[in-house]
Amino acid sequence: MAERLILHIDMDCFFAAVEQRDNPELRGKPVIVGGLSSRGVVSTASYEARKYGVHSAMPMALAKRKCPQGIFLTGNYPQYKAVSAQIFEIMSRFSPLVEPLSIDEGFLDITGMERFIKGNPRNYGMKLKQAVLKETGLIASVGIAPNKFLAKLASDLEKPDGLVIIRQEDIQRILWPLPIARIWGVGKKTEERLAAFGYRYIGDIARAGKDVLQKQVGERLARHLVELANGKDDRPVEPVRDAQSIGKETTFEENLQSRQEVEQHLLYLSAQVGWRLRRSGKNAHTVQIKIRLGDFSTYTRQKTLSDAICYDEDIFKEAKALFRAFSLPYGSGIRLLGVSCSGFDAPSEISLFEMENKQKKERLYTAIDKIKARFGEDKIAHLGESRVLKKINASLDGSEARH
Ligand SMILES: [Mg+2]
Structure with missing residues (x-):
């Protein structure tokens, strides 16, 4: 496959950032948006709340214990949807191939946009971030890489307000020293399972190889882990005309x-x-x-x-x-x-x-x-x-x- 250029854009603390943008009194405060029922989980925590150890997908009850002074909101989903539509409209100006990944993140295939990029993907990423900031008042992080996995990982590396490029030749240097949890799909449980076999960093997985790993965690997971640990991911950017x-x-x-x-x-x-x-x-x-x-x-x-x-x-x-x-x-x-x-x-x-x-x-x-x-x-x-x-x-x- 010819080398591709994939851009991943992810809004920083999206729901909390919209709340802080729309309600100045919330700025600089720990804002936590999510399900407030006993079974609810945190959707988004502002950076102020993250300092207390609150993060996405955390049970709300735990978030309340960690940050009792936090401002807890169920959120204004229609408003987030409207802002999201605005952001996706901006994305569509930067590539004809946009794949929404969630309400606040998407992949753009920018392969072959050299004419516009002029050999400099970083400028392209910067222009996209600037357009989003100018038009929505919100900050995004961007990652650019040869595939989706690395692009998504790149956008997360220097959050907030990040812009990171990962090239094929950077994989060992950038990817391998990262903890295994950075591999897409690896949650705490898989992380613990892998730690029991002595794997802590992505490089450990790449070096162990599929045959060894397969015996330890099964064929399917082993294949997934080894491919991603070597920075391989052939999934195409698939624009979907989503039904409403x-x-x-x-x-x-x-x-x-x-x-x-x-x-x-x-x-x-x-x-x-x-x-x-x-x-x-x-x-x-x-x-x-x-x-x-x-x-x-x-x-x-x-x-x-x-x-x-x-x-x-x-x-x-x-x-x-x-x-x-x-x-x-x-x-x-x-x-x-x-x-x-x-x-x-x-x-x-x-x-x-x-x-x-x-x-x-x-x-x-x-x-x-x-x-x-x-x-x-x-x-x-x-x-x-x-x-x-x-x-x-x-x-x-x-x-x-x-x-
Ligand atoms: Mg986000």
Whole structure:
């Protein structure tokens, strides 16, 4: 493969930085944005809060213990989305190939932009940072390298306000002395596992080689680790025209008359939407239900969550709560029900605590999703199918319409 040039841009403390930009009284203070429930995790901590050891993906309860004087916010997700759109618009001026990685970071393939770069990727990265600062008032860190892994690593090396270039010949010098946790996908647990075998630095992995590592941690992880430790990563920058929402709705031949029927069907719809989210690798912050009554009056209710979700039961829990909170003028019954998710977010950092639970859930859902893929989604998860009135119209919106 010809040498590529990949740029990774990542906003510094994005949610906290937006809050501090919009609320001057928060500047210079430890601001922590995230889920404030007992199960919540920190989305973003300002640098002031990081001094107390608070970081992304940390359980909120722990963050409160570490930084009791912190300012804790659930955050203003619609505002972050708006700023994010502005940042991605700027990125699109710097490369036709932009891949959003999460709400505040993306990859740009800038290979072959020599005409504009004039042999100097650093200038290009600097121009992008300056445009973001000028237009949004926010600071970004940028990394430029021959592939995604190294570009992402580079953007993190001199945060905040970093601009780091890693070339092929820098791999041993820059990559190998870094702790193993810097390898993409290595969390605390994998780090501890590798430490038990004496591996502490990325160079240790590269020197050990795949054969040795394979016996210790298994083939899949060994391959992943050795490739990345040698700075190899062929993943292309894949621009995705993201659907704004993924949803499913059903129109009933006979109107639903009881709460029980409605909730059964909300469960069915939640399972359909969950499957589509997982299939497209998305986590959603917003759950919406749509209700059309017998007289064709149509209502939507939605809730935006600090923690993004993708599992059936989590979607159902929110959909059901939205329905129950909605005092419905039943009368002629319900003609149409819909569930949709939006506000997608790919978590850039993985919480270890969440990971363990997630892995269990993922095994379960992978099995379910395989069956669905094999037999068709309508063959499974027809919960209480006989009691749900015959569907006369099941329409999809969002990305589904494009498949
Ligand atoms: Mg960021």
